[in-house]
Amino acid sequence: MLQTEPDLSERLFFEIDFTNGAVAAVSGGSDSTALLLLLKDHLDRTAPATKLLAVTIDHGLRPDAASEARAVAGVCAERGIAHRILAWSGPKPSSGLPAAAREARYRLLAEAAEGEGIGLILTGHTADDQAETVLMRQARDEQEGRGVAGMAPATLYDWQSWIVRPLLDTQRATLREILRRASVGWAEDPTNEDDAFERPRIRAALAAADGGQRMGNALALAGRAATEREELGRRAAALIRGYASQPADGLIRLDPDFVTSGDDRAVVYALRILLATVGGVGFLPDQARSEVLFDRLRGEPFRATPFGAAPFRATLSRTAVDARRAGIFLRREARNLPPAAPAEENALWDGRRRITLSDKSDALVIASLSIAPLGVASAAKHANARDGTPPNLVRAALAVEPALWRGGKCLGLSGNSQVAAAVAFQPVVAPFARFLPSFDLEPAGAVAELVGAPPAPVLPFGRRSAGS
Numbered sequence: 001m002l003q004t005e006p007d008l009s010e011r012l013f014f015e016i017d018f019t020n021g022a023v024a025a026v027s028g029g030s031d032s033t034a035l036l037l038l039l040k041d042h043l044d045r046t047a048p049a050t051k052l053l054a055v056t057i058d059h060g061l062r063p064d065a066a067s068e069a070r071a072v073a074g075v076c077a078e079r080g081i082a083h084r085i086l087a088w089s090g091p092k093p094s095s096g097l098p099a100a101a102r103e104a105r106y107r108l109l110a111e112a113a114e115g116e117g118i119g120l121i122l123t124g125h126t127a128d129d130q131a132e133t134v135l136m137r138q139a140r141d142e143q144e145g146r147g148v149a150g151m152a153p154a155t156l157y158d159w160q161s162w163i164v165r166p167l168l169d170t171q172r173a174t175l176r177e178i179l180r181r182a183s184v185g186w187a188e189d190p191t192n193e194d195d196a197f198e199r200p201r202i203r204a205a206l207a208a209a210d211g212g213q214r215m216g217n218a219l220a221l222a223g224r225a226a227t228e229r230e231e232l233g234r235r236a237a238a239l240i241r242g243y244a245s246q247p248a249d250g251l252i253r254l255d256p257d258f259v260t261s262g263d264d265r266a267v268v269y270a271l272r273i274l275l276a277t278v279g280g281v282g283f284l285p286d287q288a289r290s291e292v293l294f295d296r297l298r299g300e301p302f303r304a305t306p307f308g309a310a311p312f313r314a315t316l317s318r319t320a321v322d323a324r325r326a327g328i329f330l331r332r333e334a335r336n337l338p339p340a341a342p343a344e345e346n347a348l349w350d351g352r353r354r355i356t357l358s359d360k361s362d363a364l365v366i367a368s369l370s371i372a373p374l375g376v377a378s379a380a381k382h383a384n385a386r387d388g389t390p391p392n393l394v395r396a397a398l399a400v401e402p403a404l405w406r407g408g409k410c411l412g413l414s415g416n417s418q419v420a421a422a423v424a425f426q427p428v429v430a431p432f433a434r435f436l437p438s439f440d441l442e443p444a445g446a447v448a449e450l451v452g453a454p455p456a457p458v459l460p461f462g463r464r465s466a467g468s
């Protein structure tokens, strides 16, 4: 048993639901090694039957990576913990390497978890990492403080696996002390010392004389920003539930009262989330440009012409905005749509739809199909305007929806024929489809309901571990 402050592991893990097991992401550094030992200690005491898998990713970027991974294997073997080393074998980009490595790391961790039927991944991010992240984002003057909330205690990856960070309130020094007392060594990553990088520079500043104070301030700031972000998200979610509808696939209607509802900050936030979702963009549109759009929508947007009021039109985040008396309508703009592509299981189409193939579908039939936008001609056949929605907008929205094609022939939208039923195009909430921080669960859930995306898996908190 580990010699720690009596209830440290109880405090760190008691809220997490381990019913379906856990993957621990262990690099071999001090933080994740301590995470693994504390977690093992906790599970042994409270739920020894829990499936625990430690995973080390070998990015193949440093000569020592393989031996560090083997050292983790040794620690695991001594303690009877299942361990796997996974190599990042894909091509390495010449720029943006850290981001690509991170992307590959999460993908491999999620695949390992999914392969074992585990929906929970634990990482060793600490209070020090959190303070560094907040200071870096502050230095970049992140818009409206959203990013200053830092890392969330849990983040949903690929709308599927929860990444949980139980050590976010624990300092690295505490973890290292635990390892020293247990006589367990760890690897030092030389890039952490390399002051050519921003994070090590900030880390060094936090280690200086007044570092403790700076760290405390950064963490307090993150706490306040997180509360504010959640609160704003709740208000945006309420607006989306109250004012937004989907009169046709790919077409969102906002009641004109949406923009005059009084909570301007939440309206702009909701608008940004909806624009990114409709456009299939993984990040929210720029705050300033979104505010300009909001001002136009709130003003008198319709131009008087000799033929009556003309709709106001704008484009932001690949989304065409069309405001008229019947409402504010959002749809994917018709430019830069993806070219025809084969139907591949789990592929993301245009950032907007997850492709899923039915189990019963015949591989040869699938291979003969491609996915491309429905197009204007076919859309005209499908467009049944409902609820007074302008038919031209329904047609324009359907024209950019994914459809199945064989040769030059359109087989229609998913589900419209026997062949088409083999392929489903599941809507996704684009800005949160890859990473959904728990701060943003409310607005993401409201948008998921609106567009017909599956609900996000339940947050793995709020329950005592099985057996306790």
Ligand SMILES: Nc1ncnc2c1ncn2[C@@H]1O[C@H](COP(=O)(O)OP(=O)(O)OP(=O)(O)O)[C@@H](O)[C@H]1O
Pocket (backbone or CB within 6 Å): 024, 025, 026, 027, 031, 032, 055, 056, 057, 058, 059, 102, 105, 122, 123, 124, 125, 129
């Ligand atoms: N090679 C690896 N194998 C397994 N897990 C890893 C690896 N590298 C990092 N991790 C996990 O990620 C946590 C954070 O690591 P680190 O701070 O080095 O990464 P980061 O790039 O800052 O993280 P992120 O970008 O994911 O926020 C570690 O405590 C560990 O749980």
